[in-house]
Amino acid sequence: MRDPLRAAGIVAVGLLILLLGTPGLDFLDSSLQRPEKRQKVMKNAGPFWGGLGLGIYDLSRKVRNPLLDFFGPLQRPFRVSQNWSLYRDGPGKLMRLEIRIDDRIIYRSVDNEYDWNEAVFRNRRLRPVVESTVMSTDSQNWRGLTRWVVQAARADFPETQRVDLIALHGPFPGDNLKEHHRIIAESPSWTARIVEANPNAQEESHEEGG
Amino acid sequence: MKKVAELWQRWVAFCARTEDPRPQALLRILLPWMILLDLGRVAQLGLLDDYFVPFQEGGISRVQDSAYILDSFLPPSQAGLVGVGVAALCLLLASLGILYRPALVIGILAYAQVGHLYSPGDRAIDRVLRTVLLIWVFSDAHRFWSLNRAPRLERIAAWPADLARYLLMIIYLSAGLGKLLAQPGWLATSGTPVLYRVMTDPLAAHMDPVAMQSWTWPLRMMGWGTILLELSVPLIFTRFAPYWAIFGVGMHLGIFYTMDLGMFSWGMLALYPLFFERWITGRK
Numbered sequence: 001m002r003d004p005l006r007a008a009g010i011v012a013v014g015l016l017i018l019l020l021g022t023p024g025l026d027f028l029d030s031s032l033q034r035p036e037k038r039q040k041v042m043k044n045a046g047p048f049w050g051g052l053g054l055g056i057y058d059l060s061r062k063v064r065n066p067l068l069d070f071f072g073p074l075q076r077p078f079r080v081s082q083n084w085s086l087y088r089d090g091p092g093k094l095m096r097l098e099i100r101i102d103d104r105i106i107y108r109s110v111d112n113e114y115d116w117n118e119a120v121f122r123n124r125r126l127r128p129v130v131e132s133t134v135m136s137t138d139s140q141n142w143r144g145l146t147r148w149v150v151q152a153a154r155a156d157f158p159e160t161q162r163v164d165l166i167a168l169h170g171p172f173p174g175d176n177l178k179e180h181h182r183i184i185a186e187s188p189s190w191t192a193r194i195v196e197a198n199p200n201a202q203e204e205s206h207e208e209g210g
Numbered sequence: 211m212k213k214v215a216e217l218w219q220r221w222v223a224f225c226a227r228t229e230d231p232r233p234q235a236l237l238r239i240l241l242p243w244m245i246l247l248d249l250g251r252v253a254q255l256g257l258l259d260d261y262f263v264p265f266q267e268g269g270i271s272r273v274q275d276s277a278y279i280l281d282s283f284l285p286p287s288q289a290g291l292v293g294v295g296v297a298a299l300c301l302l303l304a305s306l307g308i309l310y311r312p313a314l315v316i317g318i319l320a321y322a323q324v325g326h327l328y329s330p331g332d333r334a335i336d337r338v339l340r341t342v343l344l345i346w347v348f349s350d351a352h353r354f355w356s357l358n359r360a361p362r363l364e365r366i367a368a369w370p371a372d373l374a375r376y377l378l379m380i381i382y383l384s385a386g387l388g389k390l391l392a393q394p395g396w397l398a399t400s401g402t403p404v405l406y407r408v409m410t411d412p413l414a415a416h417m418d419p420v421a422m423q424s425w426t427w428p429l430r431m432m433g434w435g436t437i438l439l440e441l442s443v444p445l446i447f448t449r450f451a452p453y454w455a456i457f458g459v460g461m462h463l464g465i466f467y468t469m470d471l472g473m474f475s476w477g478m479l480a481l482y483p484l485f486f487e488r489w490i491t492g493r494k
Contacts, residue, residue, distance in 0.1 A: 007218075007225040010369055014376060021380050024387035076277045079322035079332065080341045084384035086334055088392035090407025094419060109412040120255055122416075124248075124472025125331025129270060131413045132330075141330060144270030148260055172407060173419035 019067055020075065021082030025060045032057050094174035095134045097121065098166040101153050109134075117152060134167040137181050137194050146192040150185045162186045228365035230491035231354035233483040237374075238310075238351035240480035241339050242301035245321060248473040249298055261328045262290030271328050278326035290327045297321040304343075307356020314347050335477040338381065342374050342481060375484055379443045386440030396433050403429040405436070408469075415469040436461060446485050455485035 031037050032054065042050040075081050099107040099116065106116040109130075121130055132139040133146075146165060153163050163185045170177035178197065185192040252258055263269035267287040280289035300317030303309050318340050325332030349370035353363040389396050395404050406429050410419035422429070439461055445454040459479060466475035483490060 003222050003226045004218075006369070007222040010225050010373060011221075013373065017373075017377055017380060021384060023380060023383035024391060026384075027388050027391040076275075077322065078318055078340055078344055079275075079277070079325045080337055080344060082337075082341070082380075084334065084381045085388045085392075086381075086385040088385075088388045090404055090409075091411050091413070092407075094410070094412065096412045110416045120257065122470045123252070123255060123257065124333065124470070124474070125252065125261055125328070126257070126270070127414065127470060127472075128330045128333075134413060140273050141265075141271050144260075144265050144272060147268075148270055172402070172410070173423055174412070175420065 016071060016074075017082060019064060019071065021084055022060070022064065023084075025056070025064065026083055026085065027088075028057050028060065033061070093169055094172050094177065095131075095180075096168045096174070096177060097130055097134045098164075098168055099149060099153075100164040100166065101157050101160045102162055103164075106153070106157075116156070120152075133165070133183075134180075137196060142183060142194065143192060146183050146185055150190055150192070160187070225369050227368040229368040229371065229487075230493070231351065231363060231366040232490050233487045234346070234349050234351040234366060234371055235354040235356070236483040236490070237342065237481065238307065238346060238349070239305050239355065240483070241343055241346070241477075242305035242317070244473050244477045244480050245301055245336075245339060246298055246305075247476075249294060251472075258291060258294065261331055262294050262324060263287055264290070264327065269328070271330055273329060275326035275329050278323060280323045280327070290324060293320045293323045293327065297324055304352075307352035307358035310352035310356075310358060311347055314343060318343050318347075333471075333474070335471075335474045338481075339477055341377060345370050345373050345377070371484055371487070374481070375446050378481060378484070379446060382440045382443035386437050386443075389437060389440070396437050399430070402426075403433050405429045405433040414471070417468050432464070449488065451485045451487070452489050455482050458482065458485065 029037070032041065038054055041054060044050070045053060096109040096111075097107070098105060098109075098114075105114050107118065107121065108114040109121070120126060126145075129139075129141045129145050133142040142165075146163075149165060150163050153160050165183040167180045167182065168177040169180040181194055181196045183192055183194050252261060259268065260270050264274060264281070264286055265272040269290075280293050283289070284292055297317050297320035300313040300320060303313035304317055321336070322340060325336055350363055350366035351370075352358045353360055353366060389404075393404050395401060398404075403426060406419075406422055406425070409415045409417045409429070410422050412419075435457075439454075439457050442454065445451060459482065462475040462478050465471060487493065
């Protein structure tokens with residue numbers, strides 16, 4: 001009796017893994033619901049492949065998605081989400097983080113000349129925070145990163161009066177990077193604020209101290 | 211109907227197979243150690259109380275997943291650090307085969323809590339390792355090469371290894387299809403290779419974007435090779451598995467050499483005893 005039960009359990013787990021992580025389905029364009037988009041797919045891919053693709057999309061939306069809503073929460077206690085979108089694409093533009101204390105550069109991404117705390121900024125658990133902070137001004141964790149940088153800079157350079165985290169953006173290969181935005185923290189309050197490089201953009205001011 | 215019954219019987223027999231315990235025991239030892247070494251690196255950098263303490267208490271991340279519950283039982287400034295300690299201790303015990311199943315379940319739960327607390331640093335490799343370790347709760351991997359006092363087993367159930375291979379097939383297939391659906395340029399024969407942007411992104415990699423400009427064809431071929439490797443992953447269920455895995459090792463070593471993804475490459479390679487099983491056990 002034990003063997004059939006085990007075999008059935010393995011089938012159930014296998015189907016659950018397949019349901020939660022069906023390769024490719026999470027990358028399908030959600031706009032495929034729109035009639036004009038569907039017509040375009042049929043026209044470009046032909047009746048067989050277009051029909052097959054749209055059939056898979058419809059099946060996923062109507063059958064898989066409700067099942068995902070039901071079974072998805074099972075993944076949370078063990079934090080084992082089965083969505084595997086690994087390294088699909090590189091960034092469209094090249095970005096670097098530059099850190100200055102009192103206008104002196106101490107760190108720049110992948111620059112051997114300015115490598116203050118490089119091991120920290122390259123650590124896999126901090127890298128996504130650095131990336132989101134450099135990418136845009138609405139990163140969720142720029143305040144936490146800035147606070148860490150300010151504390152570390154003041155510990156290593158006690159005379160520091162001002163710390164700047166500068167997001168540099170530009171086309172590959174990166175020989176013409178321009179400031180996209182910067183985060184400034186100054187003594188004595190060490191309150192951090194984001195300033196966009198666009199002079200017409202409104203200055204955002206935030207309350208975090210160092 | 212008879213055909214279905216016959217198929218079912220074959221499936222039941224397949225799931226009841228046993229195998230040499232060495233590949234599963236290797237994973238039991240290696241996977242927890244990948245996490246332990248990664249946490250050790252965090253401690254070495256002095257970042258434990260920056261990652262595993264909420265922003266309000268001085269940490270970096272403002273956002274905690276709603277499944278984070280450790281701070282319901284412990285002071286918020288200590289809950290995450292206790293979680294790290296419990297995860298590390300339990301994973302160490304599981305690696306040694308001591309109190310194997312309870313240690314593994316508690317270890318995975320505690321490590322998941324740590325991930326809920328500091329979600330930016332909890333990446334795909336963490337989910338891969340947790341998922342495989344969750345399957346390993348049902349494995350007898352602790353009955354070989356371990357400090358467990360239960361008698362050593364020369365054969366253990368093969369299905370946990372099969373299920374883990376199946377999971378890895380889904381992961382590699384998803385990675386390959388995801389690349390193609392997001393960016394068909396992976397297969398392009400002209401233009402800038404996608405791999406150029408991936409390997410020279412200063413926020414994730416460390417190759418020189420200027421020097422790599424002349425590497426167009428090698429990068430293009432490496433991109434095709436990556437897609438081919440990921441989409442050919444069903445070979446892991448055949449006798450060609452070790453040969454497929456040689457290329458997989460090459461890909462992960464390449465990622466390690468060119469990118470800064472921490473334990474990603476080593477974590478994935480720690481799963482490769484499953485693919486080299488024939489060579490490890492001498493099975494024909």
